[in-house]
Amino acid sequence: MHKPSHRLFRIGETPTSRIEAFSDGVFAIIITLLVLEIHVPQVQGKDVSAALADSLLAMGPKFLTYILSFVIVCIWWVAHHQLFHILKRSDRGLLWLNSLFLLWLAFIPFPTALMGDFPGERIAVMGYGTITTLAGASFTFMRYYAFYLAKLVDESIDRSLLRSAMLKSSLNPVLHSIALLLAFVDTRLSIALYIILPMTFFIPSKLETEIHRKRTGL
Amino acid sequence: MHKPSHRLFRIGETPTSRIEAFSDGVFAIIITLLVLEIHVPQVQGKDVSAALADSLLAMGPKFLTYILSFVIVCIWWVAHHQLFHILKRSDRGLLWLNSLFLLWLAFIPFPTALMGDFPGERIAVMGYGTITTLAGASFTFMRYYAFYLAKLVDESIDRSLLRSAMLKSSLNPVLHSIALLLAFVDTRLSIALYIILPMTFFIPSKLETEIHRKRTGL
Amino acid sequence: MHKPSHRLFRIGETPTSRIEAFSDGVFAIIITLLVLEIHVPQVQGKDVSAALADSLLAMGPKFLTYILSFVIVCIWWVAHHQLFHILKRSDRGLLWLNSLFLLWLAFIPFPTALMGDFPGERIAVMGYGTITTLAGASFTFMRYYAFYLAKLVDESIDRSLLRSAMLKSSLNPVLHSIALLLAFVDTRLSIALYIILPMTFFIPSKLETEIHRKRTGL
Amino acid sequence: MHKPSHRLFRIGETPTSRIEAFSDGVFAIIITLLVLEIHVPQVQGKDVSAALADSLLAMGPKFLTYILSFVIVCIWWVAHHQLFHILKRSDRGLLWLNSLFLLWLAFIPFPTALMGDFPGERIAVMGYGTITTLAGASFTFMRYYAFYLAKLVDESIDRSLLRSAMLKSSLNPVLHSIALLLAFVDTRLSIALYIILPMTFFIPSKLETEIHRKRTGL
Numbered sequence: 001m002h003k004p005s006h007r008l009f010r011i012g013e014t015p016t017s018r019i020e021a022f023s024d025g026v027f028a029i030i031i032t033l034l035v036l037e038i039h040v041p042q043v044q045g046k047d048v049s050a051a052l053a054d055s056l057l058a059m060g061p062k063f064l065t066y067i068l069s070f071v072i073v074c075i076w077w078v079a080h081h082q083l084f085h086i087l088k089r090s091d092r093g094l095l096w097l098n099s100l101f102l103l104w105l106a107f108i109p110f111p112t113a114l115m116g117d118f119p120g121e122r123i124a125v126m127g128y129g130t131i132t133t134l135a136g137a138s139f140t141f142m143r144y145y146a147f148y149l150a151k152l153v154d155e156s157i158d159r160s161l162l163r164s165a166m167l168k169s170s171l172n173p174v175l176h177s178i179a180l181l182l183a184f185v186d187t188r189l190s191i192a193l194y195i196i197l198p199m200t201f202f203i204p205s206k207l208e209t210e211i212h213r214k215r216t217g218l
Numbered sequence: 219m220h221k222p223s224h225r226l227f228r229i230g231e232t233p234t235s236r237i238e239a240f241s242d243g244v245f246a247i248i249i250t251l252l253v254l255e256i257h258v259p260q261v262q263g264k265d266v267s268a269a270l271a272d273s274l275l276a277m278g279p280k281f282l283t284y285i286l287s288f289v290i291v292c293i294w295w296v297a298h299h300q301l302f303h304i305l306k307r308s309d310r311g312l313l314w315l316n317s318l319f320l321l322w323l324a325f326i327p328f329p330t331a332l333m334g335d336f337p338g339e340r341i342a343v344m345g346y347g348t349i350t351t352l353a354g355a356s357f358t359f360m361r362y363y364a365f366y367l368a369k370l371v372d373e374s375i376d377r378s379l380l381r382s383a384m385l386k387s388s389l390n391p392v393l394h395s396i397a398l399l400l401a402f403v404d405t406r407l408s409i410a411l412y413i414i415l416p417m418t419f420f421i422p423s424k425l426e427t428e429i430h431r432k433r434t435g436l
Numbered sequence: 437m438h439k440p441s442h443r444l445f446r447i448g449e450t451p452t453s454r455i456e457a458f459s460d461g462v463f464a465i466i467i468t469l470l471v472l473e474i475h476v477p478q479v480q481g482k483d484v485s486a487a488l489a490d491s492l493l494a495m496g497p498k499f500l501t502y503i504l505s506f507v508i509v510c511i512w513w514v515a516h517h518q519l520f521h522i523l524k525r526s527d528r529g530l531l532w533l534n535s536l537f538l539l540w541l542a543f544i545p546f547p548t549a550l551m552g553d554f555p556g557e558r559i560a561v562m563g564y565g566t567i568t569t570l571a572g573a574s575f576t577f578m579r580y581y582a583f584y585l586a587k588l589v590d591e592s593i594d595r596s597l598l599r600s601a602m603l604k605s606s607l608n609p610v611l612h613s614i615a616l617l618l619a620f621v622d623t624r625l626s627i628a629l630y631i632i633l634p635m636t637f638f639i640p641s642k643l644e645t646e647i648h649r650k651r652t653g654l
Numbered sequence: 655m656h657k658p659s660h661r662l663f664r665i666g667e668t669p670t671s672r673i674e675a676f677s678d679g680v681f682a683i684i685i686t687l688l689v690l691e692i693h694v695p696q697v698q699g700k701d702v703s704a705a706l707a708d709s710l711l712a713m714g715p716k717f718l719t720y721i722l723s724f725v726i727v728c729i730w731w732v733a734h735h736q737l738f739h740i741l742k743r744s745d746r747g748l749l750w751l752n753s754l755f756l757l758w759l760a761f762i763p764f765p766t767a768l769m770g771d772f773p774g775e776r777i778a779v780m781g782y783g784t785i786t787t788l789a790g791a792s793f794t795f796m797r798y799y800a801f802y803l804a805k806l807v808d809e810s811i812d813r814s815l816l817r818s819a820m821l822k823s824s825l826n827p828v829l830h831s832i833a834l835l836l837a838f839v840d841t842r843l844s845i846a847l848y849i850i851l852p853m854t855f856f857i858p859s860k861l862e863t864e865i866h867r868k869r870t871g872l
Contacts, residue, residue, distance in 0.1 A: 018242075018299065021239075021242065021675075022242055022245070022246055022295070024672075024675065024676055024679065025242065025243060025246035025247070025679060026246045026249065026250055027676070028676055028679035028680050028683060029246060029247055029250040029251075029679070029683055030250055031680065031756070031760055032680055032683040032684055032687060032760045033250060033251070033253075033254065033683075033687070034760070035687075035760055035761055035762075035763050035764050036254060036687065036690060036763070037258070038764050040691075040764070040767045040768050040771050048772070048775065049775055049776070049777065052772060052775055052777055052778065053777050056777060056781070066761070067757065070753075070757050070760070071753075071757075074750075074753045077676070078749065081672065095296065096292075096420070099288075099289075099292045102249070103285065103288050103289075106249055106250045106252070106253055106288070107253055107284070108253075109253050109254070110253050110256050110258070113258045114258050117258050118266070118270060121266065121267055121270055122267070123267065123270055123271050123274060124270065127274070202750070236460075236517065239460065240460055240463070240464055240513070243460065243461060243464035243465070244464050244467065244468055247464060247465055247468040247469075248468055251468060251469070251471075251472065254472060255476075313514065314510075314638075317506075317507075317510045320467070321503065321506050321507075324467055324468045324470070324471055324506070325471055325502070326471075327471050327472070328471050328474050328476070331476045332476050335476050336484070336488060339484065339485055339488055340485070341485065341488055341489050341492060342488065345492070454678075454735065457675075457678065458678055458681070458682055458731070461678065461679060461682030461683070462682050462685065462686055465682060465683055465686040465687075466686055469686060469687070469689075469690065472690060473694075531732065532728075535724075535725075535728045538685070539721065539724050539725075542685055542686045542688070542689055542724070543689055543720070544689075545689050545690070546689050546692050546694070549694045550694050553694050554702070554706060557702065557703055557706055558703070559703065559706055559707050559710060560706065563710070
């Protein structure tokens with residue numbers, strides 16, 4: 001019954017390549033747009049050199065939040081690809097959940113600039129964590145939908161690996177929401193956690209190491 | 219008579235992939251640029267915390283119009299793909315009609331920022347609806363051109379499905395122009411309709427459901 | 437002697453697809469960035485509605501230059517594709533001539549905003565024409581390089597078609613430089629010509645029509 | 655032992671095409687965003703024409719740094735492709751080193767605008783050189799990692815060519831750091847070197863010429 005005429009209304013038939021290419025474009029644009037929120041300081045007066053140096057020094061938090069957001073978006077890019085790599089097809093639900101995830105991610109330049117301008121303000125620090133939590137939660141739900149609700153995963157994938165990936169994904173928004181709540185104690189605690197959390201991504205998981213050991217025999 | 223030397227002047231011979239890739243790039247850039255119209259508030263004075271909180275709260279309409287435009291552009295992206303999915307080739311006319319459609323779509327960050335800054339002003343609310351109406355009308359005309367004027371559609375597609383898609387497309391600019399005209403009564407009516415209209419996109423059409431039922435036998 | 441080890445230093449061996457994809461990205465970004473130069477007016481005072489309407493009306497030239505530049509970049513996109521469509525390979529020279537062309541094109545948002553803000557100023561109107569002339573001249577030289585200097589063209593292409601395309605390309609920067617020089621008489625003459633010139637692109641050339649007639653037998 | 659289920663955790667298995675497409679997007683966006691840092695001058699008063707001409711003339715350094723950064727990013731684009739062209743696969747390490755390289759490159763619009771606004775200030779001139787040095791050093795390390803640490807290079811490539819490419823890459827950040835240090839003597843020396851260094855890229859290396867001579871027999 002799969003007649004070509006049905007394709008008009010069946011976006012779900014398409015492979016994942018289209019969503020991936022679109023998302024890749026969005027990721028690339030976000031990391032490149034981040035710098036636009038850093039404005040050249042406008043200094044005047046007698047000693048321009050000293051004033052410029054002072055202004056640039058005062059912009060330290062802006063440079064650091066730029067790097068932080070850059071790293072976070074790059075990590076999402078890798079995680080996004082790892083997810084779509086094991087999907088055998090996409091459907092309309094996945095398309096919209098992916099759009100929801102991109103909605104939060106594309107918003108990141110704003111809280112980045114806000115926290116860069118007001119690094120000591122609780123509302124700015126919590127705003128940043130809110131967006132990373134929402135992005136993380138959307139991603140976790142997209143993974144859950146793909147793995148268990150719509151069953152879009154390649155059947156050859158080991159179920160235990162899916163469970164472990166699911167767990168790791170779920171942990172991310174939980175930790176980010178803890179980080180943002182710590183701002184009620186001290187905003188510096190939140191910022192410290194925002195910086196530490198992405199770093200954990202670079203530690204290869206035990207499972208990953210195990211798999212790699214098995215395969216390569218090392 | 220299809221000698222390669224003719225290709226120089228026959229852009230119409232190319233498949234649709236090139237227009238699609240170009241349009242995808244434009245869609246991805248638009249949804250990511252939207253955030254650049256949201257500027258970090260500049261607060262000063264004694265109580266920075268309270269002033270910042272007030273400023274962010276006052277920016278509520280800006281955040282909402284951001285989400286609205288994000289969703290609308292994503293819906294256009296899906297509709298655009300669904301249209302090009304059933305075309306078997308492109309020609310110069312389609313190329314220019316597509317450019318006309320992208321002209322209005324790429325303009326959307328401006329009315330988005332305008333309505334976000336002046337949510338109660340009739341001219342701002344009507345400006346937003348004017349652009350969505352023009353985008354919708356251009357899309358409808360592009361569809362009409364592809365379906366009936368240039369006959370670019372895959373012949374295997376059922377004619378009745380084309381008619382129903384054509385009707386759905388035509389309705390969109392009509393409803394958006396009604397929404398914008400409602401601003402003469404009350405701008406809140408217009409905004410309400412701007413929000414409701416995209417939502418109807420998520421309701422699968424009866425026809426769509428029927429087709430799906432037939433094919434899957436459920 | 438074409439050993440793979442030579443590829444390191446032979447970018448010229450690659451097909452044209454890479455330059456095309458890169459250029460397509462730049463084209464898509466330019467047309468989407470143009471809107472960022474149109475800022476929401478900042479109005480205050482008693483009658484916000486009237487002030488906003490006045491501001492938007494005064495922005496008319498900005499909207500028109502936006503459309504003009506959008507159309508011009510779209511035309512360049514089509515011309516660029518038509519050129520690369522008949523090339524059988526690229527080399528380092530083409531790569532750099534293409535970059536030179538993109539240098540002028542990527543600059544277009546600035547003269548667009550300048551002429552939009554100062555539509556009556558000679559320097560602004562001439563600045564716009566200078567950039568379109570430089571872009572046109574770069575493109576013509578790139579075509580000349582590809583056709584006659586580096587001989588990158590598919591051999592099956594009829595020589596007379598190349599000559600006619602070359603002539604058409606050469607005319608473009610000449611006409612744009614005439615348009616910019618007319619600003620010494622009256623800036624409105626320049627602007628009128630800026631608008632008329634892209635329109636001529638939509639008139640199918642006699643040759644084109646002839647070829648099409650022959651092939652289709654109509 | 656290469657079961658599909660392992661793919662979930664093995665991003666290193668993927669070919670280089672994904673990183674290349676992503677990087678290409680970032681390159682294209684950077685060169686197009688550069689223009690956004692050039693703002694239309696805001697002039698008022700009696701003689702708008704003269705004031706505008708003066709303002710544009712005063713923007714000379716901004717236009718020149720725009721061209722400089724445009725050329726530098728284009729050169730990086732070519733160098734990036736030449737590197738990835740001889741890699742037979744990518745791994746997680748390469749992915750992150752590439753992201754580090756893009757971090758500095760995506761930042762370039764800021765020092766470009768800074769040096770354009772303050773061409774005589776030592777801190778602005780040194781800031782520009784710092785970013786180009788860091789980008790160069792990241793690229794050199796990425797090359798070193800790909801060539802010798804992770805051995806991602808196509809085995810058929812002549813080792814001596816790798817060594818010579820490695821040497822050329824290492825020289826770049828050294829020369830850029832010398833250029834930035836010269837700002838302690840005179841900022842004009844630094845700027846002169848920033849302009850001369852990219853030009854050396856256009857001189858075909860002796861080795862390159864030799865290889866080309868051998869292959870073509872000319």
